[in-house]
Amino acid sequence: MAIRRSTFKCEGLPSVVQLRLAPTPSQTEALTAAMRLCHQAATFVSRLAWHGHTFTMLDLHRLACHPVRAPFAGLGAQAAVRAVARAAGAHANRRATKKRAHIFRPHGAVPNDARMMSWSRNARTVSLCTPAGRMIVPYTGRPEDLKAIGTLPMGEADLIRRRGVWLLQVAVTLPEPLVCEPINGFLGVDQGVANLAVMSDGAVLPGPALTGPIAGNGHVRTLRERRHRQRRRLQRKGTSVARRVLRRLAGREHRMTADLDHRLSTHVVREAERTGRGIALEALQGIRGRVRAHRFQRRTPHGWAFAQMIAFTRYKAARAGTAFLLVNPAYTSQACPECGCVAKANRPARGRFVCTGCALAGHADHIAARNIAARGAAGWAVVNQPHATGLPSARRDRESKPPVSASGS
Numbered sequence: 001m002a003i004r005r006s007t008f009k010c011e012g013l014p015s016v017v018q019l020r021l022a023p024t025p026s027q028t029e030a031l032t033a034a035m036r037l038c039h040q041a042a043t044f045v046s047r048l049a050w051h052g053h054t055f056t057m058l059d060l061h062r063l064a065c066h067p068v069r070a071p072f073a074g075l076g077a078q079a080a081v082r083a084v085a086r087a088a089g090a091h092a093n094r095r096a097t098k099k100r101a102h103i104f105r106p107h108g109a110v111p112n113d114a115r116m117m118s119w120s121r122n123a124r125t126v127s128l129c130t131p132a133g134r135m136i137v138p139y140t141g142r143p144e145d146l147k148a149i150g151t152l153p154m155g156e157a158d159l160i161r162r163r164g165v166w167l168l169q170v171a172v173t174l175p176e177p178l179v180c181e182p183i184n185g186f187l188g189v190d191q192g193v194a195n196l197a198v199m200s201d202g203a204v205l206p207g208p209a210l211t212g213p214i215a216g217n218g219h220v221r222t223l224r225e226r227r228h229r230q231r232r233r234l235q236r237k238g239t240s241v242a243r244r245v246l247r248r249l250a251g252r253e254h255r256m257t258a259d260l261d262h263r264l265s266t267h268v269v270r271e272a273e274r275t276g277r278g279i280a281l282e283a284l285q286g287i288r289g290r291v292r293a294h295r296f297q298r299r300t301p302h303g304w305a306f307a308q309m310i311a312f313t314r315y316k317a318a319r320a321g322t323a324f325l326l327v328n329p330a331y332t333s334q335a336c337p338e339c340g341c342v343a344k345a346n347r348p349a350r351g352r353f354v355c356t357g358c359a360l361a362g363h364a365d366h367i368a369a370r371n372i373a374a375r376g377a378a379g380w381a382v383v384n385q386p387h388a389t390g391l392p393s394a395r396r397d398r399e400s401k402p403p404v405s406a407s408g409s
């Protein structure tokens with residue numbers, strides 16, 4: 001089972017640190033053998049599971065834990081347990097669709113749990129189990145990663161061989177930093193259809209501020225349109241090859257979306273951190289409700305992973321100690337941030353905002369972002385009223401939900 005990089009729920013923040021191993025030639029041989037053995041053992045267990053129709057971890061453990069150790073001498077007891085766990089994991093979500101036992105790739109990552117490794121932090125070595133016995137392998141890494149390894153609690157690690165280089169990706173638990181009081185108000189972010197994200201200081205994302213392959217919102221739309229057409233064509237075809245291609249395309253679109261959401265959220269959190277502000281986003285249900293798209297445009301809004309962007313921003317803000325709030329999305333696009341007047345007539349056209357009260361005019365998404373920022377600041381003030389509970393403000397943030405938040409952190 002590989003390290004899960006997307007679960008950010010327990011106390012403290014899990015993170016992954018990558019170390020580079022420097023094995024001697026004989027150690028390389030032993031590590032290669034260990035890797036092969038682990039994959040073969042996991043495949044063997046997977047076959048047992050398949051033939052015995054036994055897939056749950058506990059039953060599979062009873063069935064396979066001893067049999068697997070006979071043909072794979074040199075596999076330690078703990079490694080056998082890991083092999084069983086991997087086989088169970090491989091079948092866990094795919095039992096209905098799998099047509100045969102799972103075959104583990106001979107060069108894939110090998111998970112090592114904490115009991116299989118022992119660290120010597122001062123000497124910068126790690127001891128790993130191999131069929132030829134324990135190997136004490138020196139490691140190097142970036143200074144910040146070495147510091148993390150030296151100080152933080154460590155969990156599972158994946159042993160990886162990438163283009164001849166041996167890597168160890170270690171899960172560590174970061175202490176959750178206290179949330180800093182936002183000193184310059186809030187940064188509001190409007191998430192939308194035409195523009196994925198517009199910040200209250202006017203930046204439109206994705207745009208020139210973001211690095212990466214996506215040039216702008218028009219580019220995102222073009223890519224999504226193309227995928228949609230491909231999907232329609234393949235769905236109409238309906239052959240098994242078409243279905244396979246569809247699955248591959250889904251994976252590709254998924255990764256593109258996640259990558260872009262990571263870039264967006266990183267940029268937003270960095271910007272807030274740099275300027276000493278908190279971050280305010282709309283609580284999710286606003287997005288579907290507010291969109292008034294033409295029928296042929298409708299697939300675009302509902303397809304985008306807004307929830308993912310919110311989740312990424314939330315955990316990155318927590319990691320940076322930046323205040324984060326979800327605010328009520330009602331009328332953020334029709335209210336005037338200057339005079340407070342709320343009217344449908346404030347939006348003469350889709351992208352335009354002109355206040356009927358005070359004639360404030362501007363880009364509609366930008367005005368919405370300003371409203372979101374103002375609601376963030378107001379919501380924060382309500383939660384963090386001085387002497388309300390006698391706890392320091394950061395502590396209180398976690399223990400009470402702001403009234404404006406639809407799903408508080």
Ligand SMILES: [Zn+2]
Nearest residue numbers: 336339355358
């Ligand atoms: Zn106004």
